[in-house]
Amino acid sequence: MSNVHVSNHPLVAHKLSLLRSVDTEPKKFREVVRELAILLTYEATQDLATRQIEVQTPLAKTSGAHLEQKIGLVPILRAGLGMVEGVWELMPSSEVWHIGLYRDERTLRPVEYYNKLPLEPTVSVCLILDPMLATGGSAVATMDVLKRWGAKKIKFVGLIGAPEGIAEVQKHHPDVPIYLAAIDERLNENGYIVPGLGDAGDRQFGTA
Structure with a gap:
């Protein structure tokens, strides 16, 4: 798949296995999500522009x-x-802007409920962070919001993607690169990634 980057790093594979395990408790799950975010963001930011300085x-x-x-x-x-x-550990000067979306369990479509972006873009590169790229609806909706805002460069950084979600993003936003730890087999009838790791939000916050 063009513009899709799947990590082949052994540490990523090892930590992803920890996330998948049903025996991983919320505290450990949160720690591993943070660690994987660092590893994947390192790969996603290799093309950031720098200027030469004297040290x-x-x-x-x-x-x-x-x-x-x-x-x-x-x-x-x-x-x-x-x-x-x-990601903040890597780039502590980064700005953080929250976009709230939930998936309507009947239609599987995203519903936006929170958006506090400023009137004008304040950053050069936007990294969308979401552990699961399942149906792709939330990712596409977020990219729509950011492009209307005026964002010029957008990247998606996630943990696991389904072929259906990747195809949806590429259909609507083929210019947005996708960085993942793995691409899984498929979505089930409820829109969850199989084999996946369950609901990433519930497993992080202990609300399953």
Whole structure:
């Protein structure tokens, strides 16, 4: 699939197995989500622009790099919240803008209930954070919102994707790259990824 990047890093595979296990308790689940967010964001940000700067070390002056672009983190509530802390560790100056969507269990379509974006874009690159790319409805809706806002560069960072959700994103937003730890087999009749890991929000917050 073009514009879809699936990590082949051994640490990602190991930590994803921990997430999948039904025996992983919420505290450990949250920790692993944070760790995977760090690993996947590292891969998703390899093309960020930098400018050359001069750095004084204890021994001499040398050339260095300074991150040129302002980054916006856009977690899709509520499951995406668990990924923010990890990404913030990598890029503590990132802005965080929340977009609240829930999936109507009857239609499987997203319903927006929260959006506090400022009037004008304040960042150069938006990273949408959501553990599960299932039907793709929430991801597409978030990309729609960000593009109407004026965002020029958007990337999606998730943990697991279903072929159906990936196809939906590529249909509506083929310019948005997708970064995942794995692509699973399919969606079930209730719109959950199989084999997946269950409901990422419930498992993070202990509400299953």
